[in-house]
Structures are given as C-alpha cells and as structure tokens.
Amino acid sequence: xxxKIIDFRLRPPVSGFLNARHYMKPETRDRNTRMxxxxxxxxxxxxxxxxxxxxxxxAGITLGVIVGRxxxxxxxxRNAEVAEVARSYPGRFVPVGxxxxxxxxxAMRQITEARAMGxxxxxxxxxxxxxxxxxxxxxxxxxxxxxxxxxxxxxxxSGGAPGPDISYTAPVHxxxxxxxxxxxxxxxxxxxxxxxxxxxxxxxxRPNLYLSPDMYLYNLPGMDDYIRAANGFMSDRFxxxxxxxxxxxxxxxxWFLKLPFKPAVMERILYHNAARVLQLST
Amino acid sequence: xxxxxxxxxxxxxxxxxxFRPPASVSGQSITELLKEMxxxxxxxxxxTGRFSQTFGxxxxxxxxxxxxxxxxxxxxxxxxxxxxxxxxxxxxxxAVAAGLKAVTIEPGSYxxxxxxxxxxxxxxxxxxxxxxxxxxxxNGGNAGPDLSYSSPIPLDRVLAEFPHLKVVVTHGGWxxxxxxxxxxxxRPNLFVSPDMYLVNMPGMDDYIRAANGFLADRFxYASSYPLCPVxxxxxxxLALPIKPASMEKVVFRNAVELLDLRV
Numbered sequence: 167x168x169x170k171i172i173d174f175r176l177r178p179p180v181s182g183f184l185n186a187r188h189y190m191k192p193e194t195r196d197r198n199t200r201m202x203x204x205x206x207x208x209x210x211x212x213x214x215x216x217x218x219x220x221x222x223x224x225a226g227i228t229l230g231v232i233v234g235r236x237x238x239x240x241x242x243x244r245n246a247e248v249a250e251v252a253r254s255y256p257g258r259f260v261p262v263g264x265x266x267x268x269x270x271x272x273a274m275r276q277i278t279e280a281r282a283m284g285x286x287x288x289x290x291x292x293x294x295x296x297x298x299x300x301x302x303x304x305x306x307x308x309x310x311x312x313x314x315x316x317x318x319x320x321x322x323x324s325g326g327a328p329g330p331d332i333s334y335t336a337p338v339h340x341x342x343x344x345x346x347x348x349x350x351x352x353x354x355x356x357x358x359x360x361x362x363x364x365x366x367x368x369x370x371x372r373p374n375l376y377l378s379p380d381m382y383l384y385n386l387p388g389m390d391d392y393i394r395a396a397n398g399f400m401s402d403r404f405x406x407x408x409x410x411x412x413x414x415x416x417x418x419x420x421w422f423l424k425l426p427f428k429p430a431v432m433e434r435i436l437y438h439n440a441a442r443v444l445q446l447s448t
Numbered sequence: 449x450x451x452x453x454x455x456x457x458x459x460x461x462x463x464x465x466x467f468r469p470p471a472s473v474s475g476q477s478i479t480e481l482l483k484e485m486x487x488x489x490x491x492x493x494x495x496t497g498r499f500s501q502t503f504g505x506x507x508x509x510x511x512x513x514x515x516x517x518x519x520x521x522x523x524x525x526x527x528x529x530x531x532x533x534x535x536x537x538x539x540x541x542x543a544v545a546a547g548l549k550a551v552t553i554e555p556g557s558y559x560x561x562x563x564x565x566x567x568x569x570x571x572x573x574x575x576x577x578x579x580x581x582x583x584x585x586x587n588g589g590n591a592g593p594d595l596s597y598s599s600p601i602p603l604d605r606v607l608a609e610f611p612h613l614k615v616v617v618t619h620g621g622w623x624x625x626x627x628x629x630x631x632x633x634x635r636p637n638l639f640v641s642p643d644m645y646l647v648n649m650p651g652m653d654d655y656i657r658a659a660n661g662f663l664a665d666r667f668x669y670a671s672s673y674p675l676c677p678v679x680x681x682x683x684x685x686l687a688l689p690i691k692p693a694s695m696e697k698v699v700f701r702n703a704v705e706l707l708d709l710r711v
Contacts, residue, residue, distance in 0.1 A: 308571050
C-alpha cells in the first residue's frame with residue numbers, strides 16, 4: 167500500500183490532550199473501544215506518544231488531524247497546547263483549535279489567537295458546552311458568519327453522543343447551518359451518526375457538507391449506506407478518521423482498507439479530500 | 449406601503465385610538481405634514497424604513513433621498529433583507545455612510561416571519577453591536593402573524609446576548625406591558641417607544657410610571673404617523689402626567705443622545 171493517509175480525528179496522548187476525558191477516564195474510553203470490538207491500543211493505555219507514532223507508521227498514517235477540545239462536559243485544554251504538539255512533531259500532525267462559543271466576543275478572541283498560531287480550521291462541540299447548544303443555536307451564527315467570510319472550514323461534533331440527548335445529533339440543526347451559510351465548509355465529525363439516511367440526504371442537498379463517520383462506521387448500523395454514498399455522489403466529501411484513542415489506529419486502518427470502496431474513491435477518502443479541506447499545499 | 453394603500457385599514461386603526469385623519473394624511477401631502485409638525489413643535493422626525501410583504505416596503509434609497517431633501521426635518525433608519533446576511537451588512541454600511549442613524553428589524557413582518565432572536569438575525573446584530581449602531585426592533589403591536597411575535601422572550605434573549613447593543617422596542621412591546629418594563633428594568637440596553645399603543649390603551653399608566661421613574665432616560669416619544677396625527681398626538685402626549693424633567697428627556701434628549709443627533 168503506497169498511499170498517503172490523513173487521519174481526520176486523532177487525539178495523541180501528550181500535553182493538554184491528557185486533560186480531556188479520553189485520557190482522564192480510560193475505563194470509559196476502553197469500554198467504548200471494546201464495544202466496537204477493538205482492544206485498546208498500547209499507546210493509549212501507556213499514554214505514549216512514541217508508541218502512537220510507531221502505530222501510525224505501521225498503519226500508514228502520514229498525518230493526524232489533532233483536534234483540540236474546549237468543553238465543560240468532555241474536558242478542555244488550550245489551543246496553544248494543540249499548536250505546540252504539532253510543532254514538536256513536524257510533519258506528523260495538523261492542529262485544529264476548539265472554540266467555546268458561549269460568549270461571542272470571547273469566541274472571536276479565541277479564533278484570532280488560534281489563527282495567529284497558524285490554525286486554519288476550527289472545531290465546535292456545542293452540545294458539550296457548559297450550556298449545551300444545538301448546532302444551529304443563534305449564538306453560534308456570528309461565529310459561522312466569520313468563518314464563512316474568511317474561508318475557515320469548521321468541524322462540528324453533530325454525531326455520536328455530543329450532548330445531553332439524541333436531539334443534539336438531529337440532522338435538522340446542521341441542515342439549517344448548511345443552508346444559511348452555503349459557502350461555509352462543514353465537516354460533521356462522527357458522521358452525524360446515527361441519522362445515517364438523513365445526513366446522506368442532507369449531504370445530497372447541501373454541497374458544503376463533509377462527513378467523517380470515523381468510529382461510528384465500524385460495523386455499526388448504516389455502514390453500508392455510508393460506503394454506498396462514498397462510492398457515489400459523496401466521493402469528494404467523505405473523510406477517513408480513527409477517532410483515536412477510541413479506536414486503535416492500526417487495527418482501524420487495516421479494517422478500513424478492506425472496505426468495498428472503489429480504488430479511486432479510497433484514495434480520495436484517505437488523503438485528497440482531507441488535504442483539500444485542510445488547504446494543504448501538497 | 450400599506451398605510452397609504454390600504455387607507456380604510458389605516459383610518460380604522462386611527463379611529464380606534466380616537467383620532468381623525470389630518471389634512472396631510474387624507475390629502476397625502478408632505479407640505480401639510482411639515483405644517484402639522486411645526487404646529488406640534490416636532491423639530492425632527494425619525495422615518496423607519498421597511499422590508500415587508502405584509503406592510504409593504506420602503507427602500508433605504510427613498511429614505512436617503514428624503515433626508516437629503518428635508519435635512520432639517522427628517523432622519524432615517526435603514527431596513528435590511530434579513531435572509532441574506534452579506535447583503536444586509538452591505539445595506540447597513542451603505543445606509544450609515546449616507547447618514548441614516550440606526551437599523552430597523554421587523555422580524556414578524558418579513559416575507560419569512562421570524563422572531564427577534566432568530567439565528568439568521570444574529571450576524572446582523574453582531575455587526576451593529578461592533579459598529580455601535582442602534583437597532584429598532586418591532587416587537588409589539590401587530591408585529592407578526594400572531595401574538596407570539598410580540599412576546600418579550602425572544603427580545604430578552606437578544607438583549608442578554610448583545611449587552612452593548614442599544615435596542616429600541618418600537619410599539620413598546622405592547623401588549624406585554626408589565627413584561628417589557630421588567631425587561632427594561634433588567635436590561636440597561638433597552639429603550640422603550642410605546643408610540644401609538646400608549647394612547648389610552650391598557651398599560652398606559654404603567655408606561656408613564658416607568659417614564660417618571662427608572663425608565664426616564666430610555667423612554668422615547670413617537671407618533672407612529674400616519675396612524676396618529678402628529679399634532680393631536682403631541683397635544684395629547686404633552687398633557688400626560690409626566691414630570692417636566694422626564695418629559696424633556698422623553699420628547700427630545702433621549703433621542704438626541706441615542707442617535708447622536710446635532711439638533
């Protein structure tokens with residue numbers, strides 16, 4: 167396999183990432199890992215970045231998109247730490263800052279600071295804010311407007327378990343954002359799972375939506391529909407992500423590479439789509 | 449706009465308040481209106497633009513033209529198309545550069561009715577907040593398809609989430625009088641202009657008590673012309689039991705300070 171791979175969702179066991187729930191509560195994380203059918207990665211259990219880099223090499227992962235976190239419910243750490251991790255391991259990670267957007271002016275300050283650190287993309291996890299918000303909360307709209315005006319793509323955690331109840335993954339919220347900001351590129355992390363049919367409808371209707379089903383692709387309901395969409399109209403807007411440390415990078419990648427994606431599509435999913443969203447120069 | 453096309457409806461509203469159409473309204477005469485303003489002692493009038501299907505539209509270009517033709521009589525407040533944020537902000541920039549003094553938002557009467565806290569309005573509020581442009585929000589009276597469009601709750605959220613944005617609630621949040629006065633008590637960025645809905649309507653005494661008390665600096669006089677005659681409304685208003693010091697603020701000083709006028 168001589169194909170470059172970008173992992174669109176990876177939280178390495180180092181620096182501020184260790185303060186988020188994935189590393190503070192390993193028993194919860196390992197329960198999720200095992201529910202999917204994996205054994206925890208040695209790097210995750212030992213909190214070893216060196217082991218992770220080795221596992222990434224074995225998996226063939228060229229670049230990991232390290233997504234920060236700034237939430238009351240799932241932990242938080244500074245975007246400066248995310249940027250520092252990327253700087254410490256040149257060529258291995260792309261840093262994505264996380265914004266707590268309850269206060270618009272404070273959010274704008276966070277964005278300005280993170281842009282000054284070279285970040286080109288931001289992650290919003292509104293369901294996990296101290297005051298949980300849906301993706302289309304009015305208070306997020308000035309932030310989306312800024313990102314649209316400045317061609318900054320955003321990741322929104324609109325799938326999986328992002329908030330207090332299942333309404334936080336309901337696709338009607340992301341649909342409104344996509345409609346109201348047609349030039350904003352939005353990546354739905356966790357692929358907006360479990361609303362698979364609905365989010366594929368939204369993607370069909372809204373060309374500014376990218377899906378990264380990551381851990382929720384793994385033998386879960388809807389998997390065949392994601393793959394069929396990726397082989398069809400979504401081939402340019404489907405992303406590969408391991409959600410490490412929830413999934414071990416090596417085992418997830420080995421599994422993923424055997425999925426029935428067309429070869430040309432596989433190449434886009436593993437690398438080119440992500441490179442385009444991240445505005446990589448390659 | 450509706451008030452000059454559907455004259456029967458206008459005159460019904462006016463007669464419900466106890467007024468009769470003055471010469472300027474029945475004759476649609478600006479010359480008569482200027483005379484009536486002079487007789488009423490109105491030195492400046494704020495014209496609000498409108499972007500609406502229900503009530504008709506008045507373009508910012510028209511407002512700008514009128515302010516240029518009558519610079520000593522009229523000032524303008526720009527309307528926006530709320531469905532297109534980029535265009536709305538361009539409209540605001542253009543209007544303010546041409547001398548208009550504030551932005552009017554009429555959420556319930558847009559072609560797609562909205563509440564004051566609609567997500568699509570938030571980038572517009574944010575822009576006004578950043579540029580220190582006051583916003584007039586029609587959140588009272590016949591604001592939208594049903595009573596929910598004058599509910600104070602959406603307005604409260606806007607006031608809380610943009611604490612530095614100066615907001616004038618046109619039609620005074622009526623009929624939710626106790627509630628809007630509670631908001632004004634709680635949110636120092638709210639200005640109240642009950643205009644036509646003050647005229648012998650329920651809640652009138654409470655508005656006046658507030659104007660004589662904590663709201664003296666944030667109560668604004670307005671006739672809602674052509675729904676009230678400027679002269680008869682002024683005569684009626686000036687006889688209200690508002691303390692002289694409050695009256696001077698309500699009929700003049702508050703508006704001058706809010707809109708940074710040179711009068």
